[in-house]
Amino acid sequence: MKDKLAKGVVWLGAAKVIINLLAFFSTLVLARLLTPEDFGLVALATAMLTIVASMTELSLGSALIQYHDPTDTHFHTVWTLNLGRAFIVGLLFCAAAPIAAQAFNEPRLINIMLALGALIVMAGFNKPKIIMLRRRGVFGQEM
The missing domain is CATH 1.10.287 (Helix Hairpins)
Known part of the structure; x- marks a missing residue:
C-alpha cells in the first residue's frame, strides 16, 4: 500500500x-x-469561465470513487449528467456573451466567450470511467 x-x-x-x-x-x-488589450480580454473571459465552472461543478466523479461497487448504469448516469451540465453551462455562457460585451463595452469579447462556451461543451464528453483509475491508485495512466 x-x-x-x-x-x-x-x-x-x-x-x-x-x-x-x-x-x-x-x-x-x-x-x-496578443496585444495587451487582447490578452486582457482573454483573461477576463477565462476568469468568468472559471467562476461559472466552479459554481456549477457537480463532483459526480468523487461520488463514484466513494461508491462501493459502481455499475455501468452509474457511469452512464454520471456521463449523461456531466454532458447535460456542460451543454447548459456552455449555452448559457454563449448566451451571456453579448451581455458581457455590452457591460464591458467590448464587442470582441463575444467571440472569445463563444469559443470558451464551445470548450465547456467539449469537456462534457469526458469519460467518467477514468475516475476508476484514481480509485485504484493508478495515476500514471491518467497523466
Whole structure:
C-alpha cells in the first residue's frame, strides 16, 4: 500500500508540474501573440469561465470513487449528467456573451466567450470511467 501511495504522489506531483509548465508556456505564447488589450480580454473571459465552472461543478466523479461497487448504469448516469451540465453551462455562457460585451463595452469579447462556451461543451464528453483509475491508485495512466 505504501508503494502504491508513493507512486501516486510522484505521478500526481509530476502531473501538477507539467500542467503548470504548460500553462506558463501557453501564457508566454499568448502574451507574445496578443496585444495587451487582447490578452486582457482573454483573461477576463477565462476568469468568468472559471467562476461559472466552479459554481456549477457537480463532483459526480468523487461520488463514484466513494461508491462501493459502481455499475455501468452509474457511469452512464454520471456521463449523461456531466454532458447535460456542460451543454447548459456552455449555452448559457454563449448566451451571456453579448451581455458581457455590452457591460464591458467590448464587442470582441463575444467571440472569445463563444469559443470558451464551445470548450465547456467539449469537456462534457469526458469519460467518467477514468475516475476508476484514481480509485485504484493508478495515476500514471491518467497523466
